[in-house]
Amino acid sequence: MSLALLILAQLAAGSTDGPDLVEVDRAVAKCDTGAMTKIFGKEPERRRATMISIFTEQQAIAAERRMLAQRRYEAMSKPAAATPEAGAAPAPAPAVNFELEKQALADRQQTLDDARMLAEMRDRALDTMRQQYLTTCNAGLARAGK
Numbered sequence: 744m745s746l747a748l749l750i751l752a753q754l755a756a757g758s759t760d761g762p763d764l765v766e767v768d769r770a771v772a773k774c775d776t777g778a779m780t781k782i783f784g785k786e787p788e789r790r791r792a793t794m795i796s797i798f799t800e801q802q803a804i805a806a807e808r809r810m811l812a813q814r815r816y817e818a819m820s821k822p823a824a825a826t827p828e829a830g831a832a833p834a835p836a837p838a839v840n841f842e843l844e845k846q847a848l849a850d851r852q853q854t855l856d857d858a859r860m861l862a863e864m865r866d867r868a869l870d871t872m873r874q875q876y877l878t879t880c881n882a883g884l885a886r887a888g889k
Contacts, residue, residue: 761789764868771872774880783873793862800855807848815841 762782770778818839 751797761865762786762869764872765870767869771876771879774876776859776880779873779876779880785870786869790866797855797859797862800851803849804855811841811844811848814839 762785766778767782769775770782816842
């Protein structure tokens, strides 16, 4: 389970990595070609890494859900243990808390969904700013060249 927490921490950190949107907005407002080239030159690699991280974590969550469902089914379908003979102490049943595991998976899924949502919001914002930069700044450069 600690590996899962490590992955979640990396995903959460990865969702906030990337260019500072306020700085990108300033670069767009100034038509700062150098800053924009630097920012958007790194975007494909950042987005690829984010997509791979999210896919890998979603794949792991889906596999753990299947394993949990299988274990729950197996536990529920086991025949009841034979009743102990008179005077014998009952054998302790193993304590498996499926609800706790289910909640841990739900929390993990929510963290991943939040990371995905933030990554998508960042990508949309960057795409909008890129479009604004290309429209505004390139039109200004074309007019200046005439």
